[in-house]
Amino acid sequence: MNFKYKSLMAAFSLLCLSCAPLKDSGTQTDDVLPATALQPYGRYNLNNTQDLELVSSAVHFGFSFEGDEARLYASIPNAEGHNYLQYELDGAYQKRVKVSGTSTEPIVIKVPTRGRHTVWVYKATEAHTGPIAIQKVVADDIKAIQKPGAPIIEFIGNSITCGAAMDPSEVACGTGEYHDQHNAYMAYGPRVARALNVNFVLSCVSGIGAYRNWNSDGPTMPQVYEKTDFQDTNTQRWDFSTFTPAVVSIALGTNDFSHGDGKKERLPFDSARFISSYVNFVQLVKAKYPEAQIALLSSPMLNGKDRTTLQHALTAIKEQIDAKYPADKPVALHFFQPMQASGCTGHPSVEEHGILADELTPFFSKLLKDQVKS
Structure with missing residues (x-):
């Protein structure tokens, strides 16, 4: 074999190698x-x-x-x-x-x-x-x-919806970082979706409210919902055409009722402001998803007078939205059974999220069936 022939064969070998499918360096079969x-x-x-x-x-x-x-x-x-x-x-x-x-x-x-x-x-x-x-x-x-084609439920809410402070199995309550006890997979929303064989997305922020947050006046969910990462300072807006939910569940109010950290001044709960802000937010959601069924959930963490006040406020919100959109499906309401949550910082635990999901599954099942009929 002469030098010229060897050079041609080497060039041909290199060319073939460059045409081979790219593989990860770990193993040749990957x-x-x-x-x-x-x-x-x-x-x-x-x-x-x-x-x-x-x-x-x-x-x-x-x-x-x-x-x-x-x-x-x-x-x-x-x-x-x-x-x-x-x-x-x-x-x-x-x-x-x-x-x-x-x-x-x-x-x-x-x-x-x-x-x-x-x-x-x-x-x-x-x-x-x-x-x-x-x-x-x-x-x-x-x-x-891809997941099989199925209706989508969007769950909007606060730390409960996020599955925050629920799972101390690896890092004990009161230790580590706040997100060390997060377990979004086991939150009530994904569990409802799995029970009903439908798809889901979560749009939630810990400590957030409808007109004020846990220990601040904002930014609230109505102010950050359109931002991709729910950060008020971010200029990137979420593309709401990415998916179209059949049902949008909104669970806000827990933090509006909060007394905060006891150090920062906190005014009494303002029912009028809560209702007004919530109504405006529901209108924003309906503008994004005109065909979606809206469902409003109360809070499993509120009891006594606060629980009753929130239920009355949600009923008033439903009445206002139904009056503004008479041709649309009426807003659905679900009031949670009282719960003494035992997770970190008084949040529902993994097991208690299962109780919430069991309570909600028939409610969402009916809403989805009604959507299919229409």
């Missing part, structure tokens, strides 16, 4: 699913490097793969912080997974048997905890998947 191929449910953002930033509580995406292992590459913008994902494997919930700011290693999802497997990954924490960026998922014959 395929790479880039973040841009994922199909998330909930609020998200594709950043400048085309990573998928998971923003809202329980925003989730799915994929299937062959074999006994998948590797998920995730990061957070705060090098000194941490956040949490959680996942479901072949229809069974697994666990929360900590994403540390300094970690460069992938999250390894191991399965006991080889074969075709399905994984759904959820953000365990809320938008204000910060985004989790997904770069890619690596596994054999990996494919992004």
Whole structure:
């Protein structure tokens, strides 16, 4: 073989290598699913490097793969912080997974048997905890998947809706960071959706209210709802054409009734301001989703006089909205049974979210059936 022939063969070999499918460097059989191929449910953002930033509580995406292992590459913008994902494997919930700011290693999802497997990954924490960026998922014959076509329920609310302060199984109440006890997957909204085999999104912020927050005058939910990450200072607005819910559930009021931290001046609850702000917010939601059924929920954390006052206010809100939109479906109301919550800082626990979900499932089932009939 002469030198010229050797050179041609080497060039041809290099050309063939450059045409080969790109694989992850981990193993030769693994395929790479880039973040841009994922199909998330909930609020998200594709950043400048085309990573998928998971923003809202329980925003989730799915994929299937062959074999006994998948590797998920995730990061957070705060090098000194941490956040949490959680996942479901072949229809069974697994666990929360900590994403540390300094970690460069992938999250390894191991399965006991080889074969075709399905994984759904959820953000365990809320938008204000910060985004989790997904770069890619690596596994054999990996494919992004969508959930089956089904109605969507959007759950709007506060810390209860987010699943905050409910799960001290890994970090005890009163220790660690606030988001260490978040478990959005086990919150009442996702549990209702799973019971009814429908899809869901969560739009929630801890401490937020309709006209005032837990310990401040704002920004309230009406002021941040249109922002992708529910941050008033953010100029990025959410694209409401991304999904169209059949039902929008709104659960605000707990924080409007709060007495705050006892240090900052807190005026008595103003029913007129609450009703006015809430009515305006429902109108905003109806402008985004004209065909959606609106449902207003009370608070499981309010009892006695406050519980009665909130119920009267929600009834007044319903009457005003129904009068303004006589051709639309009437606003639906659900008043929670009283509950003495036993989770962190008086929030419902994982088990108590199950009680709330059981109470709500027939309510939402009827609303969805009525939507189908119409």
